[in-house]
Structures are given as C-alpha cells and as structure tokens.
Amino acid sequence: MSDQRKIKVLVVDDEQDIIDILTYNLQKEGxxxxTAMDGIKAVSIAKSFVPDVILLDIMMPLQDGVExxxxxxxxPELKSTFVIFLTARSEEYSEVAAFDVGADDYINxxxxxxxxxxxxxxxxRRETKKDQEVSKITxxxxxxxxxxxxxSKSGKIIILPKKEFELLYFLSKSPNIVFSRDDLLQNIWGTDVFVLARTVDVHIRKVREKIGDDYITTVKGxxxxxxxG
Known part of the structure; x- marks a missing residue:
C-alpha cells in the first residue's frame, strides 16, 4: 500500500479457519x-492496538459482536474506527441491531x-471525501x-456514535433541504452497503433523543x- 503507515485491521471471529484466511489476504494486501476469538478479548486488544478497521463476527462465545x-x-480512541460485521445470520433484526450500535458495513x-x-x-474512499468538507457547523x-x-449543545458535550454523528453532520451542512431515506442511505452508508430504510429512522430517533426534537424535521412521505429554526 502507498500509505506511510500500514492500515491496522483487527479480525474477530471464533472460527480459526476464517481468521487464518482473512489474515492471509489482509497481510498480502499490506x-x-x-486477531481475537471472542468479544471480550477483542475489546481489550482494540484499546491497545487502535485498529483502523475491525472485522467482527456476530455469533461468538463469552460476548457477541453487537455488545x-x-x-x-x-x-474515544476508536470513534473513527470502521466496524464491519461478518455474520452467517440473515435475519432483519440482526442487521438492524448491528447498525444500531454503530456498524459501518454488514457482510454475510x-x-x-x-x-x-x-x-x-x-x-x-468515502472517508477521504468527507475529510475535505467544512469541519465545524454552528x-x-x-x-x-x-x-x-x-x-456540543449550550457548551455541553453530547456523545454520538459514528453513524449518528455522520447523519447529523450531513443534514446540517445542507439545512432546509429535504433528503429521502434512500438519499441518506447512499450518502451515509454508501452504495456498496445494503442497509434497510428502517435503519435511517432508528438513527434519526436516537439523534433526536440526544440533541432535541427541534433540529431535524420529518417531512411526511x-x-x-x-x-x-
């Protein structure tokens, strides 16, 4: 890779063969x-390793991927880390749960x-494009x-998970413009990721709970x- 610093990836799965094949292909790419084989160890390693990307299985012993x-x-040190869920489960509630806790992608x-x-x-690529945008909106x-x-609101810091923050930032940089759920899915999660429209509603609700209801307006239909304001 052309970067001066290698991009760091933490692979978390309870199947050794999956860890081995992913590790081989990732290292080959630079x-x-x-690696970790359970969620508890993954959190511990992530704190010291500070990965740029975490590939995270959902079904694991001791602690599942969602938790x-x-x-x-x-x-705080992992606020910009990408989290990609890897799962054999295809139920809608598993996907919603994954994005609800801040996943960036979901791969079966x-x-x-x-x-x-x-x-x-x-x-x-999407992150590089975002870095070129206006950094602060008041x-x-x-x-x-x-x-x-x-x-921050009235000087008090409000903690937002990564996708909630990106959704708020995207809407706020284009005030009074109405975006459909599809618009928001494409701009926040990207065209390479399949995400349910319901995920947008869940994230909007959570943002409103934290910053108040008077910033993001629903335009019915x-x-x-x-x-x-």
Whole structure:
C-alpha cells in the first residue's frame, strides 16, 4: 500500500479457519493484522492496538459482536474506527441491531476475500471525501465539529456514535433541504452497503433523543431535513 503507515485491521471471529484466511489476504494486501476469538478479548486488544478497521463476527462465545461493537463505540480512541460485521445470520433484526450500535458495513458469510477488500477500500474512499468538507457547523446552540467527531449543545458535550454523528453532520451542512431515506442511505452508508430504510429512522430517533426534537424535521412521505429554526 502507498500509505506511510500500514492500515491496522483487527479480525474477530471464533472460527480459526476464517481468521487464518482473512489474515492471509489482509497481510498480502499490506494491512497490519491482529486477531481475537471472542468479544471480550477483542475489546481489550482494540484499546491497545487502535485498529483502523475491525472485522467482527456476530455469533461468538463469552460476548457477541453487537455488545462488543457497543463497547468499542464508547472508547474515544476508536470513534473513527470502521466496524464491519461478518455474520452467517440473515435475519432483519440482526442487521438492524448491528447498525444500531454503530456498524459501518454488514457482510454475510461465506466471506469472499476479494469482495471484502473492495468494501474496506470503499470505506476509506468515502472517508477521504468527507475529510475535505467544512469541519465545524454552528446552528443556534448546537456545534457540530467534523474534525473531532464531537457535538456540543449550550457548551455541553453530547456523545454520538459514528453513524449518528455522520447523519447529523450531513443534514446540517445542507439545512432546509429535504433528503429521502434512500438519499441518506447512499450518502451515509454508501452504495456498496445494503442497509434497510428502517435503519435511517432508528438513527434519526436516537439523534433526536440526544440533541432535541427541534433540529431535524420529518417531512411526511418524503424524508428528513435539518431545520435552522
């Protein structure tokens, strides 16, 4: 890879053969890799390794992937880490639960290494594009700082998981413009990721719970907009 620093990936799965094949393909591509076989160990390793990407199985002993992701999203040093769920489960509630705790992508097993590498590259391309945007937006008593992934209201810091923050930032940088659920899915989760429309509603609800109901307006039958008031 052309980066001066190798991109770090933490692979978390309770099947050794999956860990082995993913580790081989990632290292071949130039990534630095650490592994864990359960969620508790994954959180511990993530704190010291500080990976750029975490590939996380859902069904694991001791602690499942959803709870592991929730804990990871509470660690400040990992606020910008990409989390990609790898799972053999295809139920809708599993996917919703994954994105609800801050997943960036959701891939069903069996894993195709080349497709996985392509999805990782797509996440970094989107992030590079976002880094070129305006870093700070102030609306009334709300300050949204893209450079530090922080939100404050009347001077008080509000903690938002990564996708909730990106959704708020995206809406706030284009105030009074109505975006459909499909618009938001494509711009926040990307065209390479299949996400249910319901996921947008869940994230909007959670953002409102934290910043108040008077910033994001529902336009019935159309979508959502950020209201300047």
């Amino acid at each position: 990534y630095e890799v650490e 592991t992701c929730r804990q990871i999203r509470e660690i 097993k069996p894993i195709k290494p080349r497709a996985l590498l392509s999805r990782i590259a797509a996440l970094f 609306v009334r008593d709300l300050v949204i700082d893209r450079s530090s992934y922080t939100v 159309v979508g959502y907009k950020f209201d300047l």
